[in-house]
Amino acid sequence: MELQEKLETIANRYGLNVQLLKLAEECSEYSSAVHKYRVIINCRDENDGNARKYFRKLEKTAAEGCRNKLADVLVMARQIEYLMKDDKAFNDEMIRLMNVTADKKLKQIEGEPK
Structure with missing residues (x-):
């Protein structure tokens, strides 16, 4: 099966409603995983010796x-x-809301230095 x-x-x-709730749950878990990763990277960079080895693992x-x-x-x-x-x-x-979001981002990009 593909x-x-x-x-x-x-x-x-x-169905849609259940999967919308599940998406919120998965997004929360992804956010937590990214934060954990960033903490580990920061701790790795701030420590020496055995602590640095531990955080690398x-x-x-x-x-x-x-x-x-x-x-x-x-x-x-x-x-x-x-x-x-x-x-x-x-x-x-x-689709309407995604277009609004994309338009805002494009406008922001226009104002950024190149």
């Missing part, structure tokens, strides 16, 4: 945790994109 077929099977089983595991949690977020986001197609009003609103 990835898209797997995602659609899961999405169809649980943790760094690899923490980086892997970030990648795993990001994969979870992307799985949920793709399921929601798939499910949105069946809810025209929600889909249209999300």
